[in-house]
Amino acid sequence: MPPAMLNLGGRRFVVIPEGEYRQLKAKATRNGKPTPSKRRLSRQDRGDIAESRRRLAEPGRTSADEVFRKLGI
Numbered sequence: 001m002p003p004a005m006l007n008l009g010g011r012r013f014v015v016i017p018e019g020e021y022r023q024l025k026a027k028a029t030r031n032g033k034p035t036p037s038k039r040r041l042s043r044q045d046r047g048d049i050a051e052s053r054r055r056l057a058e059p060g061r062t063s064a065d066e067v068f069r070k071l072g073i
Contacts, residue, residue: 004015016024041049055061 006013006015056063
């Protein structure tokens with residue numbers, strides 16, 4: 001089936017077979033921009049996260065939610 005033109009509401013669309021559409025889509029993703037890789041945490045970042053978790057777990061600490069609730073914010 002050759003591509004066909006379709007006019008709907010003054011806008012023009014091209015109708016192509018599903019198989020051809022899938023091939024074009026696959027080709028576009030292979031040749032497109034690479035997906036950004038997730039940033040790996042450094043040792044310093046992991047240490048900072050662990051320290052903040054330890055400090056939050058200490059007794060006597062008040063979380064920000066509790067402080068805001070007391071202040072009425």
